[in-house]
Amino acid sequence: MSEPATQASLHWPDEGYRRVPYRVYTDAGVYAQEQARLFRGPMWHYLALTAELPQAGDFKTTFVGDTPIIVTHGLDGQFNAFVNRCAHRGSLVCLEANGNKPDGFTCVYHAWSYDLAGNMTSAAFRRGVRGQGGLPADFDLREHGLQRLRIGQCGGILFGTLSDEAESLEDYLGPVATRGILRAMNRPIKILGYDSQIIPANWKTYHENTRDTFHANILHTFFGTFGASRQSQESATIIDPQGRHLYVYTKRGTEVQSADYDNAAASLRSVNSDFTLNDHSVIDWTDEYGDGCSVFITTMFPNFVIHQVQHSLGVRQLIPKGPDRCELIYTYFGYADDSEAMQATRLAHINATGSAGLVSMEDGAVCEFVRQGIAGSGEAASFIEMGGKDLASGGDTKLSEKPLRHFWNVYRGYMDL
Ligand code: FES
Numbered sequence: 395m396s397e398p399a400t401q402a403s404l405h406w407p408d409e410g411y412r413r414v415p416y417r418v419y420t421d422a423g424v425y426a427q428e429q430a431r432l433f434r435g436p437m438w439h440y441l442a443l444t445a446e447l448p449q450a451g452d453f454k455t456t457f458v459g460d461t462p463i464i465v466t467h468g469l470d471g472q473f474n475a476f477v478n479r480c481a482h483r484g485s486l487v488c489l490e491a492n493g494n495k496p497d498g499f500t501c502v503y504h505a506w507s508y509d510l511a512g513n514m515t516s517a518a519f520r521r522g523v524r525g526q527g528g529l530p531a532d533f534d535l536r537e538h539g540l541q542r543l544r545i546g547q548c549g550g551i552l553f554g555t556l557s558d559e560a561e562s563l564e565d566y567l568g569p570v571a572t573r574g575i576l577r578a579m580n581r582p583i584k585i586l587g588y589d590s591q592i593i594p595a596n597w598k599t600y601h602e603n604t605r606d607t608f609h610a611n612i613l614h615t616f617f618g619t620f621g622a623s624r625q626s627q628e629s630a631t632i633i634d635p636q637g638r639h640l641y642v643y644t645k646r647g648t649e650v651q652s653a654d655y656d657n658a659a660a661s662l663r664s665v666n667s668d669f670t671l672n673d674h675s676v677i678d679w680t681d682e683y684g685d686g687c688s689v690f691i692t693t694m695f696p697n698f699v700i701h702q703v704q705h706s707l708g709v710r711q712l713i714p715k716g717p718d719r720c721e722l723i724y725t726y727f728g729y730a731d732d733s734e735a736m737q738a739t740r741l742a743h744i745n746a747t748g749s750a751g752l753v754s755m756e757d758g759a760v761c762e763f764v765r766q767g768i769a770g771s772g773e774a775a776s777f778i779e780m781g782g783k784d785l786a787s788g789g790d791t792k793l794s795e796k797p798l799r800h801f802w803n804v805y806r807g808y809m810d811l
Pocket residue numbers: 480481482483484485501502503504505506
């Protein structure tokens with residue numbers, strides 16, 4: 395079902411996707427239009443890992459954009475997702491983050507009840523009392539279920555869409571996102587834990603950061619200093635044919651020296667060979683996938699990431715919370731067949747990723763620096779020409795903003811901006 399068109403007013407510079415007017419990060423009209431055209435629009439959004447809902451009756455609550463969602467594992471074994479909004483007068487139906495409710499959900503406000511598929515099952519005082527009150531005789535429970543999402547799975551990851559017009563999940567993911575997801579989700583997983591943070595910046599600032607391969611070896615001093623990720627190592631960025639999704643990888647231990655790298659690196663604070671670690675557990679790494687990739691990050695339009703950073707594995711869900719705030723939720727996992735030693739290594743490597751991670755903390759910080767920096771910027775715009783000026787240029791090097799040019803090209807298309 396498509397929504398009536400809303401149109402934010404915004405002047406986009408003539409250069410197109412290689413300039414981004416800073417108002418897209420601050421404007422309330424743009425934010426409202428994103429909710430309609432992206433988050434309730436024809437694309438697929440991360441909901442949950444099936445490993446979070448192993449038993450019939452299990453549920454978790456989440457969001458697609460601003461819209462509150464309940465995800466369930468039904469008694470029939472099927473997964474379901476529906477909007478967490480009572481069909482009576484709009485209260486949240488489920489107030490808990492997760493749990494097991496084989497009997498379904500009852501709204502605390504006036505006790506309308508729903509089963510695990512979102513079907514309405516009862517209404518308190520439906521017939522009134524002593525001939526007074528109650529719902530009309532033609533009230534039909536079947537017409538008052540919770541709004542369902544279409545859902546689909548890839549490698550044990552549940553995605554959903556509120557749009558009837560979205561293409562199939564398989565087509566939406568395409569070969570690049572599918573490969574990135576299935577590389578990590580290649581066998582049964584075990585959830586290791588969660589962390590979350592509120593980033594005081596527009597959600598797109600963080601999403602751009604996950605596509606911004608250029609910053610990785612400059613901003614993040616920890617990995618550069620200790621040789622875990624450097625620009626001198628073999629790496630590549632692979633973007634899907636429609637420019638929506640990408641993966642980027644780096645192969646540790648593949649240093650190729652060159653005069654231009656040495657010159658540039660001499661001025662980088664991220665390359666300082668005078669420091670060493672007494673405890674190497676946070677960077678000890680073995681090639682568990684057999685492809686040499688020590689970092690492999692898949693980013694999906696508009697707001698989902700699955701990462702392997704050394705032996706830290708996780709999914710990242712980015713939830714917008716108004717124009718200048720977003721919530722980033724990390725769900726960490728390992729494999730069900732991990733040895734105790736490997737599980738300990740994965741937990742040690744979470745010290746690099748996550749909201750307080752030695753590496754990832756800097757990503758949240760720069761998002762806030764951008765929010766502060768663009769205050770009062772009027773009609774000013776960013777400059778995105780690293781690696782070239784068009785969608786095709788930039789090759790597959792990390793020293794390129796090609797993934798950002800693609801993001802803004804796709805974004806403008808969906809948003810009609
Ligand atoms: S709002 Fe849920 S029963 Fe009234």
